[in-house]
């Protein structure tokens with residue numbers, strides 16, 4: 001086994017001297033997240049969900065104790081109070097993202113997936129349209145291809161470099177399509193698999209070639225500034241629980257008003273219409289965001305959105321970014337320094353191995369001294385025993401998974417065929433069929449209140465795999 005490494009905060013500070021400035025976040029962790037340390041948690045699944053500070057739930061509960069809020073779809077006093085808070089939250093979201101209210105509006109949804117589905121189902125794809133998407137998108141973006149396909153659009157995937165998990169030059173994938181048709185391009189600002197940050201310059205490139213652009217910012221905004229006065233994507237889905245942990249069940253689609261007008265809603269529902277007639281069989285949709293907010297919104301939650309955004313402003317997302325990236329840099333270096341006695345590396349990182357153009361999400365597998373992979377299911381189970389929360393599988397990002405793990409279209413087709421009997425697909429058989437290749441990975445993702453101690457406990461956990469032999473992969477559902 002390689003000589004055991006000593007992880008000291010002094011060493012971390014020497015390597016990342018800026019971190020002095022970030023004591024504010026350490027204080028926040030100590031004061032507002034006591035429950036983590038009291039219960040011995042190491043939480044490294046911030047891309048899955050952020051964690052709320054005590055004060056956010058307290059402030060929200062206290063606020064609710066002193067107001068009377070009704071369903072916002074009426075004109076009575078309690079209803080108007082809710083409408084006011086919802087409108088306040090809408091303005092706060094626009095201000096937080098520095099979006100000009102004349103250019104952008106905010107549609108509240110249940111989560112980022114619902115925001116993406118709104119675009120997918122309403123986008124006016126037609127025969128000859130082009131839907132171009134980077135392979136490194138979340139499943140909730142991938143699903144839009146089914147709407148595109150049904151309406152006769154062409155679908156093109158931008159592949160990833162299997163080593164860096166970055167995109168090639170996008171221009172060849174975007175140009176030479178019919179600019180008179182509605183064309184849509186989708187890219188994630190930050191990969192929820194590898195943490196890669198794709199260049200935001202792609203937005204203007206795509207605009208120039210006749211595309212509307214979805215920038216999936218769900219994994220980006222918790223630790224990065226998105227400034228919509230600098231970049232102008234047409235649709236930006238987010239989930240608030242990923243930013244400040246609370247409340248769950250509310251997301252948003254920030255939409256450019258001009259592009260929003262192109263969307264054609266395939267249905268109407270409560271709250272989205274000005275008029276519906278059963279006898280004349282007609283309906284007139286509401287305007288603007290109202291046409292897209294189906295049914296009763298999660299109206300008690302809106303004050304908490306405003307409070308959460310105020311907290312992010314107070315902490316300063318640029319500071320959060322620098323803190324998370326310092327810890328990520330340290331973690332990446334130390335993971336790569338872990339070597340078995342024979343000198344073989346323990347960790348295979350997928351995507352960038354340094355902090356250039358990436359966020360605090362690291363996908364990896366562990367490899368034994370002979371080069372065999374430790375099943376990611378085993379790593380997850382053993383992390384669970386130590387109350388370390390990581391994620392394992394392919395994290396709803398099949399494209400990055402396939403490119404990094406070298407799973408070809410042929411592999412997928414062959415194994416789907418082999419795993420399907422009498423029309424029933426057995427996911428375990430599918431993964432067995434992929435054989436010695438890992439069919440998923442492990443993901444550690446850092447966030448606003450990750451501490452140096454979390455990183456040390458995680459690294460210490462990883463050292464327990466040094467000089468161990470990997471067992472065969474178990475049969476397990478990898479959550480793809």
Ligand SMILES: Cc1ncc(COP(=O)(O)O)c(C=O)c1O
Pocket residue numbers: 047048111112113114138140188190191192216217218219239251
């Ligand atoms: C990049 C990205 N997009 C979309 C989503 C979907 O978010 P939600 O599950 O909140 O709808 C996620 C969730 O992890 C994500 O990371």
